[in-house]
Amino acid sequence: MTIPPRLPPDAALFLDFDGCLVDIAPTPDAVVIPDDLPGLLDRMHRRQGGALALISGREVADLRRFLPDFPGGIAGSHGAELALPGQKARAVNAQALDVAALHARTRDLAARHDGLMVEPKAHGVVLHYRAVPDLAEWAAGAMAELAGDYPMLALQPAKMAFELRPAEAGKDRALARFMDMPGFAGRIPVYAGDDLTDEAGMAEAQSRGGFGIKIGEGQSCAKYRLENPRALRSWLDSACRS
Numbered sequence: 001m002t003i004p005p006r007l008p009p010d011a012a013l014f015l016d017f018d019g020c021l022v023d024i025a026p027t028p029d030a031v032v033i034p035d036d037l038p039g040l041l042d043r044m045h046r047r048q049g050g051a052l053a054l055i056s057g058r059e060v061a062d063l064r065r066f067l068p069d070f071p072g073g074i075a076g077s078h079g080a081e082l083a084l085p086g087q088k089a090r091a092v093n094a095q096a097l098d099v100a101a102l103h104a105r106t107r108d109l110a111a112r113h114d115g116l117m118v119e120p121k122a123h124g125v126v127l128h129y130r131a132v133p134d135l136a137e138w139a140a141g142a143m144a145e146l147a148g149d150y151p152m153l154a155l156q157p158a159k160m161a162f163e164l165r166p167a168e169a170g171k172d173r174a175l176a177r178f179m180d181m182p183g184f185a186g187r188i189p190v191y192a193g194d195d196l197t198d199e200a201g202m203a204e205a206q207s208r209g210g211f212g213i214k215i216g217e218g219q220s221c222a223k224y225r226l227e228n229p230r231a232l233r234s235w236l237d238s239a240c241r242s
């Protein structure tokens with residue numbers, strides 16, 4: 001494992017949420033926010049001169065429910081939503097979509113097997129199979145078939161889940177959008193994430209002269225790796241103390 005160097009004070013820091021800042025939990029609502037996380041994010045925001053953002057597959061509203069005082073910008077729904085500090089979330093490149101029908105069709109699929117869970121989103125939907133891992137292949141096929149009817153959506157495999165998310169979104173694009181903003185522009189982008197959806201964000205950071213940090217196991221394009229969310233929090237904490 002190659003431990004990342006100390007975070008440069010002139011870096012722009014991009015953090016994923018599930019499996020990166022917080023441990024993976026049995027269901028999306030069950031994640032636990034460590035007591036010291038809000039304070040740590042506050043200190044990081046100050047240390048990096050405000051150049052701190054979350055880039056997550058979760059909706060902005062969901063992230064704000066878990067981290068109500070998060071001081072930085074947030075790209076939610078894989079970049080399909082953007083919220084600047086103190087502002088409401090706005091849709092980015094929104095395409096016409098009958099999202100209620102999409103949710104209903106996904107619930108119909110989930111009803112075919114016990115243990116599947118549907119997470120409806122304003123710009124897509126997730127089918128979770130964490131409680132029934134043997135259904136991974138079935139869930140992949142069912143969601144791929146559903147995706148065929150929605151050209152404006154892309155099938156996104158995630159941890160024990162398959163998501164249909166806006167095809168125009170992506171964590172790379174979210175990072176690029178932040179890097180064009182005052183306060184971020186000219187800084188070295190650093191992106192930490194744990195999942196397949198984060199690879200594009202890490203690659204984008206590295207193509208701009210920065211680096212990616214893979215959290216946990218699995219193949220990655222990231223230059224560096226940390227073992228788990230606790231190791232990431234500790235790395236951030238050390239940066240604040242130096």
Ligand SMILES: O=P(O)(O)OC[C@H]1O[C@H](O[C@H]2O[C@H](CO)[C@@H](O)[C@H](O)[C@H]2O)[C@H](O)[C@@H](O)[C@@H]1O
Pocket residue numbers: 016017018019020023024025026027028029031055056057058059119126128130158159160161163195197
């Ligand atoms: O981009 P992220 O911040 O990592 O969000 C990715 C997805 O995370 C959530 O699902 C994952 O975490 C859950 C809680 O730990 C876990 O139960 C689930 O199996 C994981 O796939 C979230 O529910 C999704 O909406 C996000 O897209």
